[in-house]
Amino acid sequence: xxxxxxxxxxxxxxxxxxxxxxxxxxxxxxxxxxxxxxxxxxxxxxxxxxxxxxxxxxxxxxxxxxxxxxxxxxxxxxxxxxxxxxxxxxxxxxxxxxxxxxxxxxxxxxxxxxxxxxxxxxxxxxxxxxxxxxxxxxxxxxxxxxxxxxxxxxxxxxxxxxxxxxxxxxxxxxxxxxxxxxxxxxxxxxxxxxxxxxxxxxxxxxxxxxxxxxxxxxxxxxxxxxxxxxxxxxxxxxxxxxxxxxxxxxxxxxxxxxxxxxxxxxxxxxxxxxxxxxxxxxxxxxxxxxxxxxxxxxxxxxxxxxxxxxxxxxxxxxxxxxxxxxxxxxxxxxxxxxxxxxxxxxxxxxxxxxxxxxxxxxxxxxxxxxxxxxxxxxxxxxxxxxxxxx
Amino acid sequence: xxxxxxxxxxxxxxxxxxxxxxxxxxxxxxxxxxxxxxxxxxxxxxxxxxxxxxxxxxxxxxxxxxxxxxxxxxxxxxxxxxxxxxxxxxxxxxxxxxxxxxxxxxxxxxxxxxxxxxxxxxxxxxxxxxxxxxxxxxxxxxxxxxxxxxxxxxxxxxxxxxxxxxxxxxxxxxxxxxxxxxxxxxxxxxxxxxxxxxxxxxxxxxxxxxxxxxxxxxxxxxxxxxxxxxxxxxxxxxxxxxxxxxxxxxxxxxxxxxxxxxxxxxxxxxxxxxxxxxxxxxxxxxxxxxxxxxxxxxxxxxxxxxxxxxxxxxxxxxxxxxxxxxxxx
Numbered sequence: 001x002x003x004x005x006x007x008x009x010x011x012x013x014x015x016x017x018x019x020x021x022x023x024x025x026x027x028x029x030x031x032x033x034x035x036x037x038x039x040x041x042x043x044x045x046x047x048x049x050x051x052x053x054x055x056x057x058x059x060x061x062x063x064x065x066x067x068x069x070x071x072x073x074x075x076x077x078x079x080x081x082x083x084x085x086x087x088x089x090x091x092x093x094x095x096x097x098x099x100x101x102x103x104x105x106x107x108x109x110x111x112x113x114x115x116x117x118x119x120x121x122x123x124x125x126x127x128x129x130x131x132x133x134x135x136x137x138x139x140x141x142x143x144x145x146x147x148x149x150x151x152x153x154x155x156x157x158x159x160x161x162x163x164x165x166x167x168x169x170x171x172x173x174x175x176x177x178x179x180x181x182x183x184x185x186x187x188x189x190x191x192x193x194x195x196x197x198x199x200x201x202x203x204x205x206x207x208x209x210x211x212x213x214x215x216x217x218x219x220x221x222x223x224x225x226x227x228x229x230x231x232x233x234x235x236x237x238x239x240x241x242x243x244x245x246x247x248x249x250x251x252x253x254x255x256x257x258x259x260x261x262x263x264x265x266x267x268x269x270x271x272x273x274x275x276x277x278x279x280x281x282x283x284x285x286x287x288x289x290x291x292x293x294x295x296x297x298x299x300x301x302x303x304x305x306x307x308x309x310x311x312x313x314x315x316x317x318x319x320x321x322x323x324x325x326x327x328x329x330x331x332x333x334x335x336x337x338x339x340x341x342x343x344x345x346x347x348x349x350x351x352x353x354x355x356x357x358x359x360x361x362x363x364x365x366x367x368x369x370x371x372x373x374x375x376x377x378x379x380x381x382x383x384x385x386x387x388x389x390x
Numbered sequence: 391x392x393x394x395x396x397x398x399x400x401x402x403x404x405x406x407x408x409x410x411x412x413x414x415x416x417x418x419x420x421x422x423x424x425x426x427x428x429x430x431x432x433x434x435x436x437x438x439x440x441x442x443x444x445x446x447x448x449x450x451x452x453x454x455x456x457x458x459x460x461x462x463x464x465x466x467x468x469x470x471x472x473x474x475x476x477x478x479x480x481x482x483x484x485x486x487x488x489x490x491x492x493x494x495x496x497x498x499x500x501x502x503x504x505x506x507x508x509x510x511x512x513x514x515x516x517x518x519x520x521x522x523x524x525x526x527x528x529x530x531x532x533x534x535x536x537x538x539x540x541x542x543x544x545x546x547x548x549x550x551x552x553x554x555x556x557x558x559x560x561x562x563x564x565x566x567x568x569x570x571x572x573x574x575x576x577x578x579x580x581x582x583x584x585x586x587x588x589x590x591x592x593x594x595x596x597x598x599x600x601x602x603x604x605x606x607x608x609x610x611x612x613x614x615x616x617x618x619x620x621x622x623x624x625x626x627x628x629x630x631x632x633x634x635x636x637x638x639x640x641x642x643x644x645x646x647x648x649x650x651x652x653x654x655x656x657x658x659x660x661x662x663x664x665x666x667x668x669x670x671x672x673x674x675x676x677x678x679x680x681x682x683x684x685x686x687x688x689x690x691x692x693x694x695x696x697x698x699x700x701x702x703x704x705x706x707x708x709x710x711x712x713x714x715x716x717x718x719x
Contacts, residue, residue, distance in 0.1 A: 084689065110689040115638055117631055124423045125683035128414035143527040143633030206637050208525045237523065253523070255637055 074105040075133070077341045078126050079334060082137040082163060083114030083256070087283050087308055087330055091161075093387050094334030095135075102342045107131065114256070116140040120147055127155060133341035137162035137176075141210055145170045157344035161333045163210060164364070172344060173352055173363035175336055177328040179211040180231040182307070182369040183218020183281075185326050189305045189371070190246075190277050191222060193323045197245025198276025199302075201268050203285045205256035207237060215281045215307065216251060249275070258284040265292030275302040283308035286325065290316050309372070309384060317377045324373040327380070331387060332367045393655055395714070396707030397670050404677045404699070411684040420680070421560045422542055427676040429565030430626060431650070432669060434643055436568075436575055437619035439651035439668040443579070444612040445592040445660025446502050448491070450509030451620045451647055455640035457513040458483055458624035463526035463634050473532040477625055484621025485614055487513070492610030510644075517636040527633035539563050539626050564626055571619070576665040588612065593661025650675045653704065674703060 079095045081088040092108050099106035107126060111118040116139040123134065133156050138144050141163055149170035152158050157172055164174040190200070202219065204212045213234065220235050221228065223244040235241075239250040249272055254260035261284065269275055269292060278293070280286040286306025290313075293301050306313050306325040316322040343351035356365050372380050408415050434455075438448055458480045465476040487509070494505045538546055543566050544557035579585035587608050590598040599605045628634055654671025656663030678696045687695055 107686065108689070112689070112693060113641065115635075115641075116633070120631070121423075121427065121679065122683060125414075125420070125680055128417050128420040128423065129412050129684060130414050140525055140633055140635050142525060143631065146632055206635075207523050208635055208637060253637070 074103055075342055075345050076105045076107070076129075076131050077133045077338055077345070078107040078109060078131050078135070079161075079337055080109045080119060080122060080134065080136040081111070082119070082139045084110040084112045085283060086310070089388055090384075091330040091334035094331035094336075095338045096334070098335045098338035098342075102338060104338055104342055106338065114139055116144040120144065123147075123152055127152070131156060132345050133157040133159075135159050135161050135337035135341060138165050139163070140208075141165045157341055159337060159340055159344075161337050162330075168362040171363075173340065173359070173365060175340070175365040175367060176333060177211075177369050178366045179214035180218045181229070182326045182328070183215035184222050185218075185369060185371050186215065186279055186281075186305050186307065187219040187222025189324045189326075189373075190219065190279065190303070193303045193305075194246075194277045196276075198247070199249050199272050199274060200243065200246040200277050200279070201249045201265075201272075201275060201302075202251045202279050202281065203261055203265060203289055204251065204253060204281040205261075205285075207251060207253055212281055219279055220248070246276070256282070256284075258288045261285055261288040262292050265289045266295060269293065269296040269298065269302075273298055274300075277303045277305065280304070280306045283310050283313075286310065286316070286322055287312035290321055293321075309380075314372070314377055314381050314384075317372060317374055318381070320374060324371060327370050327372055329367045329370070336365070336367070393711065393714075394664065394667050394670060396710035397653060397655065397667065397674065397703065399710070400703040400706055401670050401674050401677070404674060404681060408677060408681050408684060411681060412686075415680075415684040418558060418560050420684075422562050424676065424680055425560070425565040426562040426630075427680075428669075428673050429562055429568035430623070430630065431643075431646060431676060432568040432672040433571060433619055433623040434647035435650035435654070435668050435672045435675075436572060436665065437616045437623070438644065438647045439654065439656045439663055439665075440575065440579065440588065441612045441616040442648070442651055442656040442658060443592050443660060443663045444588050444609060445595065446495070446609065446612055446616075447506065447648070447658070448509075448613070448616050448620075449503065449506040449644050450487075450491070450513060451616070452640035452643035453510045453513035453517070454484065454487055454617055454620045455624050455627065455643055456634060456636055456638075457517040458621045459628040459634035459639060460517045460521050460526050460636050462624060462628050463528055464521065466531045467526065467528055473535050473625075473629075480621050480624060481618060484618035487621075488614035488617030489610065491617065492613035495613065496606040496609050514636070517634075517639075521634075521636040523636060525633050525635045528628065529632075532629055536629050539567070539629050564630070567626060571622075572665055572669060579665055584608070584611075589661055591660070646675055649700070653700065653707075655707075674700070 077099070079091065081091065088110055095106055095108060098104070109122050109126075111122055119136065119139055123136070126134065134152060136148070136158070138148070138160055142165070145165040145167045148158060148165060149167060153170055153172075158170070160171045160174045160176075162176045164176065165171060168174075200223075202216055204216065206212060207216075214231050217231050217234060220243050221231075223246050225244060235243075237251055241248050249268065252261070252264045252268065254264055261280075265278065265288060273296075278289050280289050286304055287310050289304055289306075293304065304316075304322045306322055307327075308325065309327045313322055313325050317325060339355075340351065352359055352363065352365075359365050370380070414420060434451060438451060441448055461483065462473075462476050462480045465471040465479065466473055491502070491505050491509065494500050495502045537549075541563060542559045543561040543563060544555060544559040546563060547557065548555050579588065587598065587603050590601070590603060591605055591608050595605055650672040651663065651668050652658060652671070653674055654663070654669070655667035678699055679692070682692045682695050
């Protein structure tokens with residue numbers, strides 16, 4: 001079938017529905033009905049007032065749906081995020097740019113409930129639709145790995161981005177931030193801006209996410225003075241433990257809810273008015289922590305170190321209310337993922353070695369993080385606005 | 391069954407749209423997936439549906455799923471129990487939870503909404519606490535059970551009989567499990583005295599009491615049934631997903647379950663509903679996301695489409711019912 005023919009037929013069908021006499025719909029659309037069936041074929045037998053909700057429903061779902069993804073001759077690739085955070089807008093821009101360049105039909109999926117089950121369902125549906133390659137930020141990595149290996153990687157090229165799976169044989173490669181090193185960078189900021197030690201609180205959505213574990217450990221290891229490139233031991237989650245010169249009051253989790261993070265930060269500051277520093281590991285944490293600090297009206301506000309590029313975080317860095325943030329490069333996650341998948345679909349298996357000489361034994365490609373502080377925030381912010389605003 | 395005409399028509403329309411959406415939507419694999427989702431989550435809708443018929447409500451189901459699946463995973467993986475030994479423990483937890491809900495509602499007379507809302511917090515908290523906020527997975531435990539439950543009926547029969555059967559591999563075992571439970575529930579609800587008492591209790595508690603029904607016993611029974619079925623759900627759920635995340639597993643399951651039951655004709659005021667309706671309601675709930683995926687609707691718009699479609703379905707149902715009443719008169 002010629003590309004677009006199906007689409008034309010859909011619209012014609014849609015038009016025939018809307019053109020039927022029914023009281024509640026006044027819309028009348030005329031579309032050339034060439035290459036279509038006779039509209040009478042679709043005429044419902046139950047001619048009654050009640051047909052209007054039926055028609056409205058059918059018409060609406062068609063209108064909303066528009067045409068299904070165009071696919072004639074293009075490689076069909078999917079990019080699946082782990083939630084619907086704004087963070088992923090940049091990854092979307094990156095993957096769209098690569099898709100345009102590489103002639104790829106892209107399905108960009110942002111599952112709202114950030115769960116592995118939802119991801120599993122999306123993947124099943126995409127496979128039914130004939131997707132040819134998938135890049136995923138795995139939720140609950142340890143346990144979705146089985147599904148990915150058994151039911152996905154055996155059928156189409158699969159790569160992980162942002163969040164890896166522990167079983168490296170379940171995917172062709174991983175690309176993302178080195179979260180432990182990013183965490184160390186945040187630890188350095190704490191050391192620099194609160195050199196005398198004191199009380200420290202860490203805020204994050206969930207401690208069962210691997211990036212949360214690694215970032216937290218990175219922060220702690222720097223404060224402990226441990227010098228290493230990769231994560232080794234895991235510090236337990238107990239409250240009030242000594243970390244070098246610092247007292248880690250607690251690691252506060254909020255189930256990825258910004259308002260809950262703010263409440264927990266307020267409570268923490270009420271209990272510990274002498275808090276020296278607060279570190280937020282996920283994008284929404286720093287703005288929520290900052291609001292809590294402002295409301296608490298303490299004589300000496302704790303310093304705040306954050307992650308990611310929420311605009312409130314960047315505004316606050318400009319104003320000097322947050323000392324710095326560690327940002328990832330989601331645009332590149334998107335861009336590189338699509339390039340790599342396209343190469344795999346075309347059978348170009350040497351692509352990784354040729355394009356990414358620094359790739360490690362487990363096929364991990366690290367996209368560098370950046371430390372954004374007061375003197376480089378303006379330049380970063382301008383560029384970010386350009387990308388997001390498109 | 392005129393009552394079911396509206397939602398059945400709606401389901402038929404959605405299914406028609408789905409078949410039209412993409413060649414992949416018509417595939418055996420997609421139907422297998424759909425059957426799996428409807429079958430698995432149908433258990434929850436049926437559980438809460440029977441409770442809603444008596445005029446009760448359970449908001450704690452998602453947390454019960456989190457707690458029971460976490461315990462199941464911990465018993466099997468961390469303590470080396472065999473799944474067959476862990477199953478009764480999990481089911482017993484469901485019984486106890488339902489009993490507590492039922493007793494609080496009938497004896498202490500705390501509103502069901504509050505009791506089960508508190509349950510929602512308590513069980514989630516316990517699950518996170520006992521698991522120390524870590525994901526609890528089965529790893530490669532329970533493979534025998536996974537081989538039976540995570541596949542289709544045709545494959546299971548072939549393995550058991552050793553023959554090459556000419557059955558299309560489209561009926562997921564979760565759907566089979568659900569249909570068995572649904573059949574039992576249908577007999578109970580619509581063909582036994584006890585089932586009729588459920589409806590009597592839901593439509594007019596006082597009348598039921600004065601006609602000699604032990605309303606408290608039946609109320610407690612409904613809560614126990616609901617929580618036990620929820621705990622039962624946790625077993626195939628965990629074996630399928632292979633892990634439970636105490637902080638997020640089961641979030642909002644109660645809402646989907648209640649939505650499926652209510653869409654399927656269970657009135658939140660009690661006294662109304664059918665088992666077949668619950669099946670249709672669940673099917674609609676799980677057909678919609680599949681439909682949006684197949685149409686390639688952007689993720690950001692997906693919920694709007696689902697919400698609007700559900701609203702239209704409910705409106706259609708109501709209009710058809712009213713029409714039915716008028717034409718009878």
